[in-house]
Amino acid sequence: MKRRADRPKKRVFQGNKQVTASKQPRLDVSITCSKPDSIESTEKSSVQHVDNNTPRARKSKTKPTSGPSFIENSASFTKIKQEDVDFDIDNELTGFRFVDIQRLITFVQSLLCPHCKKELGANKRLSHVKEEKITQASTLTFTCQCQQTVEFCSSGKVGKVYEVNRRFPLAILAIGKNKKGAQRFLGNMNMPPPPAPKSWQNHKRQILKQTRCVADNSIRKAAQELRGEVTDEENDKLTDVTVSVDGTWHRRGFSSKHGIVTTLSVNGKNGKVIDTETLSNYCDSCAKHKNKLGVDEFELWKAAHVRKGLCNKNHTGSAGSMEPVGAETTFRRPSELHKLRYVRYLGDGDSKSYARVRDAGIYEGVDIEKLECCGHVQKRMMRQLTNKVTDLKNTKFQHNGKIVKGIGGGSGLKKAGILKIQGHYGAAMRQNVGNLQAMRNAIGAIFEHRNKEHRNCGTWCLDKKQNGQDPDQNSLPPYVMDSIRPVFETLSDDSLLEKCVHGGTQNTNESSGIVVQKQTSVAVPA
Known part of the structure; x- marks a missing residue:
């Protein structure tokens, strides 16, 4: 059935806006010059050439907006900016580029050596180039005919890891692809292969660690907004709030092995995520070891696997039962973490999750009220x-x-x-x-x-x-x-x-579920 032209579109979930990430630190791509036995890739090079005659980048025909006021006053901008991805529109020399390595080598060899003042590639017999690949990062060492070296590194470091090596898995995971998708992309682009399986998993663990940190801060601030300003005497008291609960699954239907239950605040038009619970009835490592090991060996391995907290399986039952279980879990947490008490449940009419929460007796002497989603x-x-x-x-x-x-x-x-x-x-x-x-x-x-x-x-x-x-x-x-x-x-x-007089809907929950599905459109363990 076609949507009527005069019917407004559903609001797109924009995330917890109060914790919008700031821009990433600017990392300079530097050319360093040093003796062969002392090379520091992070020092600024004396070999820097800027051609003032180089034509500037073509300016966009779109007029610049006025920043925050435009965001606040324009619904169209909110709909257009569905992906919270920041792009450099100031023509600053930052970020990463696809570069033909041969053209880069030719350009650098045309530069003058800071020692002998001759072109680095003037003598083809005495000068040469050596590349050291570390996944997507490359270090090019140019040896001049005077045997002095000039080093060029394609990426700066964040801690001990090259930034491009960490950003590449992040970008692949953000578009819902896995290592196989990364391998196909790099193969078609004629670029170095992706990280080895062990390194890829390490990158995923680090990305997950930082993502959880950002999510926890976002949820904590959203919960503080719900509580509002409280005095020291009221700090230990619980605040009664209304929440909207909905579940989404990794795959459509009831055959999914993974699901997530999201709890959002219901305060005005834009609800914010205040809790999530991820459920899975499958562990990839357990499935692989079960086929390799015998029964007794597998039981010993699984006991150690669970004891270390590495097993991904935390749910026993069907995919359809994930939402009620996750809803009960999220309802039991807030009183301890955020001093909140979910006393009003906004959900659809045939919600099994509400029945489970209502019958669980979570808050002693308090009945959880059911509110209907107006949508x-x-x-x-x-x-x-x-x-x-x-x-x-x-x-x-x-x-x-x-x-x-x-x-x-x-x-x-x-x-x-x-x-x-x-x-x-x-x-x-x-x-x-x-x-x-x-x-x-x-x-x-x-x-x-x-x-x-x-x-x-x-x-x-x-x-x-x-x-x-x-x-x-x-x-x-x-x-x-x-x-x-x-x-x-x-x-x-x-x-x-009486259950609709609040005027709220679950549209924000459903939109947030779509955001999750966009980034998990492939098998999770891959």
């Missing part, structure tokens, strides 16, 4: 009206002296009309947040409008606009209205609307 409730209107049309397609009705079959043909209820009613139903909930009576009246006005009664309609009604158009042009025959009346009565019941 899911809005979908019920379309689903129930569609089902009603399908159920009555063979039922005959009397209309204007004629026999009419079903309520979906002729002047009856069609797909376009169902979508409009669904949209009006969602708007009635979101435009009357916090006011149950006004929400009920607005939903009732939708039914009355289709029944040619406009006294309770809002400003959206053509009868209120008084522009000469027929306000009854979208009305439905009486037999159709009588058939869909039970749907409106069910979806305007106080017991349901």
Whole structure:
């Protein structure tokens, strides 16, 4: 079914904005000159040539924006910037480039040696070039005819590791690929092969370590925002908050071996992640060793494997049971970590996770309240009206002296009309947040409008606009209205609307799940 042009797009999850990472430190690519027995790759070189006649980079035709004010005031910018990736747009000489190694060697050999003042490659017999490869990083040593050396390193170091060697696995993992994908990319680019399996796993562990550190800081700050300013006397007290919980899986369906449950705050339009729980019913190392070792040997190995905390399997059961288990785990943690108490649960109507959290007795003497996602409730209107049309397609009705079959043909209820009613139903909930009576009246006005009664309609009604158009042009025959009346009565019941009066949705949860899936679109152990 095509999306209506006037229907707004879902908000894209932008992450916990208060912890946006700063730009990476600028690392200079340097050319160093020294004697053969003392080479320091991090010193700045005296062999630096800048050609002022080199044409500048072509400027973009897009006018620069005004920075933060543009981000705050433009929804379009938020939608465009779906990937939080910073690019250097200031024409600064930073970052990494794809460089043809032969062209680089030719250029460096045309430079003058700082000792003999002759070109480094002037004498083909006495001068030569030696390359030392460390995965994607290369160190080129140019030997002049005077036997002095000039060294060029393609990457700076971050600690003991070359930056490009750490960034390359990070980039591959960030686009949802693994080592095999990296190998295919480098092979097609005619570049050095990726790190060895052991080095690749080490890079992944270091990236995971730093990612967890950033995530923990982000979650901690998001939790502090929920608590707000508290005094020293209130510091030990728990703050009651509303959260939205949803799960996503590594693969579609219920055959996935890995899943993640995300808990987001519900405070305004932009919820923030305040907890996550990753669950897996599979361990790649265990599967491999089980095939190699005997039963007794495997049991001994697995006991040591689990004791060291290296086993990835932390869930026993189906993929469908991961979300309820993860929800209960996240509900038990916040009182100890963040001094929060999740007393209101925002989720879809048939959530098994809420039933598990409710029956777990997590907070003594406190019942966890169930809130409905307005987006899911809005979908019920379309689903129930569609089902009603399908159920009555063979039922005959009397209309204007004629026999009419079903309520979906002729002047009856069609797909376009169902979508409009669904949209009006969602708007009635979101435009009357916090006011149950006004929400009920607005939903009732939708039914009355289709029944040619406009006294309770809002400003959206053509009868209120008084522009000469027929306000009854979208009305439905009486037999159709009588058939869909039970749907409106069910979806305007106080017991349901009381759970929707908050106006919140799970869209942010679902968007964050899409972000996770984009970066885990391949087998996790690879």
